[in-house]
Amino acid sequence: MIAQDIEKVLLSEEEIENRCVELAHQIEADYKESGDTPIIVGLLKGSVPFMAELIKRFEFPCEIDFMSVSSYDGTESIGDVRILKDMDLSCKNRSILVVEDIIDTGRTLVEVKKMFKNKGCLDVRCVTLLDKPSRRVCEIEADYVGFEVPNEFVVGYGLDYNQKYRNLPFIGVLKPEIYQ
Template identity: 55%
Template sequence: MLAKDIEKVLITREDIQKRCVELGAQLTADYTDKNPLVVGILKGAVPFMADIVREIDTHLELDFMDVSSYGNQTVSSGEVKIIKDLDTNVEGRDLLIVEDIIDSGRTLGYLVDLFKYRKAKSVKIVTLLDKPEGRVVDIHADYVGFDVPNEFVVGYGLDYAEAYRNLPYVGVLKPKIYQSN
């Protein structure tokens, strides 16, 4: 049971589903007839991306990018490295980046600059979670699911050492999980 490792649940599955419906309505209004390229950042954004795109009622395309900034630790390394690039040419496209969480903002700062350099027509960000206290780079999301406090969270795509991504809610781990590693 994964739940036995969780100290507290911060955001329930129901909260997330409800927020996805609200964000989906906004995104539908903002992207109708634009055929946006929705870019999921692997692997953490996958559960949220699957939910949010099914709430957007207009044509869109999907692509994925994998970048690393964290390794297996709970503190940012400050480095961003491309592990898997997009398959799609972004020139002239309206891009919507889907993220699991924005902490320092380094990952998205890097990606927004990269996509602008590649001549995307517009670049916007939708993130499930925002940790405003962690910000180092001046970046803000255009659409935010929930603000979270400055603690390490797991679930709904977010991992600790690659585990807990499949938890259907966002929560905080018991301290003993870190101590045993």
């Protein structure tokens, strides 16, 4: 059982769901005010549970797409952001809402936002389930943040270690002996 590898639960499934409702209302209000029909872009694979929970709460028109972007090798950000799968939809003259599982160093989000601007997007906003500002090496902030978390190795609700633990319905701290 993978749950036995968890040192402690940081955020319960209920806490995450409640925060997703709040975030969805805030995002919806902002897009209704602007009149935009955004493309909601999930960054694979970690954003999938969060994105699914969030978009089912939206009552405004939107489209969805995905990108696969990587800057990690194991537990460490390698500083090299790679686009493994680009969007299928054109984002020129469109508003984009990037859905991210966690903002850690900030490198991925900086590069993704730069790429969208270069493609002619009107507006690029970001919603992240987790924010870890203590690890930031780039000047960047999300427009919408679910939770700020301490500098611990977190997994669950889409976040992984070596492709495992994504399916946990909560955010937990992985036992150090698992990844050291």
